[in-house]
Amino acid sequence: MQTDLVAALDIGGTKIAGGLVDGRGTILVRAQRPTPAQEDGDTVMRAVEEVIGELAASPLWGRARAIGIGSAGPVDASAGTVSPVNVPGWRGFPLVERVRAAAGDLPVTLIGDGVAITAAEHWQGAARGHDNALCMVVSTGVGGGLVLDGRLRPGPTGNAGHIGHISVDLDGDPCPCGSRGCVERLASGPNIARRALENGWRPGPDGDDSAVAVAAAARAGDPVAVASFERAAQALAAAIASAASLMEIDIAVIGGGVGTAGEVLFGPLRKILDEYATLSFVRRLTVVPARMGTDAGLVGAAAAVLAGGAAAAGV
Amino acid sequence: MQTDLVAALDIGGTKIAGGLVDGRGTILVRAQRPTPAQEDGDTVMRAVEEVIGELAASPLWGRARAIGIGSAGPVDASAGTVSPVNVPGWRGFPLVERVRAAAGDLPVTLIGDGVAITAAEHWQGAARGHDNALCMVVSTGVGGGLVLDGRLRPGPTGNAGHIGHISVDLDGDPCPCGSRGCVERLASGPNIARRALENGWRPGPDGDDSAVAVAAAARAGDPVAVASFERAAQALAAAIASAASLMEIDIAVIGGGVGTAGEVLFGPLRKILDEYATLSFVRRLTVVPARMGTDAGLVGAAAAVLAGGAAAAGV
Numbered sequence: 035m036q037t038d039l040v041a042a043l044d045i046g047g048t049k050i051a052g053g054l055v056d057g058r059g060t061i062l063v064r065a066q067r068p069t070p071a072q073e074d075g076d077t078v079m080r081a082v083e084e085v086i087g088e089l090a091a092s093p094l095w096g097r098a099r100a101i102g103i104g105s106a107g108p109v110d111a112s113a114g115t116v117s118p119v120n121v122p123g124w125r126g127f128p129l130v131e132r133v134r135a136a137a138g139d140l141p142v143t144l145i146g147d148g149v150a151i152t153a154a155e156h157w158q159g160a161a162r163g164h165d166n167a168l169c170m171v172v173s174t175g176v177g178g179g180l181v182l183d184g185r186l187r188p189g190p191t192g193n194a195g196h197i198g199h200i201s202v203d204l205d206g207d208p209c210p211c212g213s214r215g216c217v218e219r220l221a222s223g224p225n226i227a228r229r230a231l232e233n234g235w236r237p238g239p240d241g242d243d244s245a246v247a248v249a250a251a252a253r254a255g256d257p258v259a260v261a262s263f264e265r266a267a268q269a270l271a272a273a274i275a276s277a278a279s280l281m282e283i284d285i286a287v288i289g290g291g292v293g294t295a296g297e298v299l300f301g302p303l304r305k306i307l308d309e310y311a312t313l314s315f316v317r318r319l320t321v322v323p324a325r326m327g328t329d330a331g332l333v334g335a336a337a338a339v340l341a342g343g344a345a346a347a348g349v
Numbered sequence: 350m351q352t353d354l355v356a357a358l359d360i361g362g363t364k365i366a367g368g369l370v371d372g373r374g375t376i377l378v379r380a381q382r383p384t385p386a387q388e389d390g391d392t393v394m395r396a397v398e399e400v401i402g403e404l405a406a407s408p409l410w411g412r413a414r415a416i417g418i419g420s421a422g423p424v425d426a427s428a429g430t431v432s433p434v435n436v437p438g439w440r441g442f443p444l445v446e447r448v449r450a451a452a453g454d455l456p457v458t459l460i461g462d463g464v465a466i467t468a469a470e471h472w473q474g475a476a477r478g479h480d481n482a483l484c485m486v487v488s489t490g491v492g493g494g495l496v497l498d499g500r501l502r503p504g505p506t507g508n509a510g511h512i513g514h515i516s517v518d519l520d521g522d523p524c525p526c527g528s529r530g531c532v533e534r535l536a537s538g539p540n541i542a543r544r545a546l547e548n549g550w551r552p553g554p555d556g557d558d559s560a561v562a563v564a565a566a567a568r569a570g571d572p573v574a575v576a577s578f579e580r581a582a583q584a585l586a587a588a589i590a591s592a593a594s595l596m597e598i599d600i601a602v603i604g605g606g607v608g609t610a611g612e613v614l615f616g617p618l619r620k621i622l623d624e625y626a627t628l629s630f631v632r633r634l635t636v637v638p639a640r641m642g643t644d645a646g647l648v649g650a651a652a653a654v655l656a657g658g659a660a661a662a663g664v
Contacts (some may be wrong), residue, residue, distance in 0.1 A: 054452070064438065103660070108628065108629045108630055110629075110630070117629065132421055132581055165505070166505065180595070180596070182497065182502065183502070186497070187497065188598075189481070189596065189597030189630075190480070190481065190597050190628045191628045193597060194595065194596055194597045195595060195632075196594045196628060197595060198588070198596065199592070199594050199627070200591035200594050200595060201516060201517060201587045201590065201625055202516060202517065202518075202519045202590060203517075203519055203520070204517045204530075204583060204584060204587040204625075211627045211628065212627035213590070213624065213625045213626075213627045214624075215519075249576070259522070260529070269519060270518060272516045272519040275515070275528070276515035276591060276595075277595055278514060279511045279512070279514050279515050280495070280509065280510060280511065280512060280515060280592055280595060280596070281495075281504065281509055281595070281596065282504030282505050282506060282508060282509045284505075309528065309529075309530075310516055310519075310528045310529070311516055311528070312514070312526045312527035312528045313423065313508070313511060313526065314423045314425075314432065315423055315425070315504075315506040315508045315511075336655060
């Protein structure tokens with residue numbers, strides 16, 4: 035497939051991005067629409083079809099041999115369906131079938147967005163050269179994906195690596211997912227901000243009370259802001275150490291908005307990780323920021339096709 | 350390798366068992382020695398050599414094509430060494446090299462004992478037919494192993510599936526491993542007994558204050574004994590749900606002494622698991638008792654060789 039292309043789709047709650055991607059991961063053609071996330075399912079699908087139509091209008095379309103989709107989850111790669119939390123019109127929506135129909139019967143591979151980003155980081159980013167890696171997206175939610183024994187490992191339904199909803203505090207706060215003490219409840223951007231506000235941190239004159247503002251306050255030495263990032267780092271450290279004990283990963287890559295907070299996050303994270311990652315075979319574990327930026331979803335959806343490492347929805 | 354045999358070794362802190370195992374998992378010849386666990390490393394190795402010597406004296410030895418070792422951990426399959434917690438004379442002990450020398454240069458495969466038991470349960474036990482499984486041993490310690498995408502997945506050093514030392518309580522009690530709130534600290538037999546005693550349970554006239562006695566008291570309705578098993582079940586449930594969210598396993602198999610406690614454990618475990626396993630793709634998760642009994646270590650060490658699914662120490 036050296037000189038052929040992959041049509042990649044990155045479907046999220048805010049935008050639907052598409053691209054024609056070559057064997058080196060270069061995006062040669064791009065298309066994008068806002069996600070009409072609150073509309074009915076067919077309306078959302080129409081936006082996907084417009085993105086595909088724009089790609090298909092390119093003279094390069096004839097070289098596309100397959101389609102890779104990374105979608106907000108949960109997805110069900112074995113059934114070819116998606117049920118993104120933030121797109122209520124899609125529940126068990128037959129995305130693989132509809133995309134194939136819209137794209138002239140090209141084969142379609144579906145994975146979750148966390149898995150797509152992992153494929154990108156392993157191919158060309160911070161996990162390159164690592165045979166056993168956990169890649170995470172820490173932003174509004176917390177997601178992830180796995181590379182095991184050198185290959186992307188999406189799992190039977192394309193959701194493996196879902197580290198945001200593992201419990202690191204079995205008696206802890208209820209999580210919207212129904213469980214308790216989930217990593218997302220302790221470490222997501224909104225929860226970093228909520229905890230800082232609850233403990234007395236106040237935003238500056240611009241009124242920005244997001245995790246980005248908490249990170250800025252932490253860098254300036256505000257102890258409540260520092261403590262909120264330290265608690266997030268503790269939750270991430272416990273979860274990453276668990277993943278390493280279970281799967282012998284040797285690197286954790288952290289992307290997403292919180293992942294760009296820099297030393298405010300990674301300083302305490304590296305320190306606390308040593309406290310939880312105690313077994314001999316996990317002591318080499320490292321944790322680093324993601325490198326692939328905003329194109330990771332598209333590049334990763336293409337990578338999953340090129341690597342043949344995706345789940346059963348290659349139809 | 351249909352008509353050939355595997356020489357299997359199961360090395361623990363109490364005994365060293367050996368067997369010649371055929372392609373159906375039948376143990377045709379057996380040998381066993383107590384582990385001189387407090388002696389120096391060469392003395393322990395001598396017991397292993399005696400087991401091998403007894404197997405080699407069998408007329409069937411000529412059909413043995415390879416050796417599989419399941420050893421108490423930590424092991425390092427990539428280096429061929431073992432450092433069992435309960436055998437202080439072996440620290441980084443070159444077990445693969447020494448066994449190969451003792452066994453006439455047959456190829457040797459080394460895995461951890463939790464991985465060996467997993468291989469056995471997947472081959473012929475409770476995980477048979479499941480492509481994604483976590484098998485656990487819950488007794489004095491808590492260990493385990495993984496089957497992913499239909500294959501044993503020992504990890505680079507042969508320790509993957511080490512669920513006993515994942516933290517489900519990030520602010521919890523210190524664990525001897527150095528971390529906090531580990532599953533083992535909450536769910537092992539000695540900790541089930543300790544918690545019952547701390548909360549006022551008292552042993553009967555025979556003085557037995559083990560987890561077996563706590564299980565008997567729980568079956569008789571003692572509320573403190575019931576509560577201690579429920580707390581163990583909660584820790585196991587949180588950990589199993591985490592493993593499912595991370596790896597899309599669909600079954601957890603529990604063996605070891607605590608695993609034989611029956612409904613005292615499995616009743617609350619199944620109920621509480623529903624509270625932690627909330628994501629759509631983990632809802633089919635089931636949890637069952639192990640089936641392979643005391644030969645699991647030997648059969649599993651043979652299975653790892655036959656499946657070719659073991660780590661890098663096939664030398």
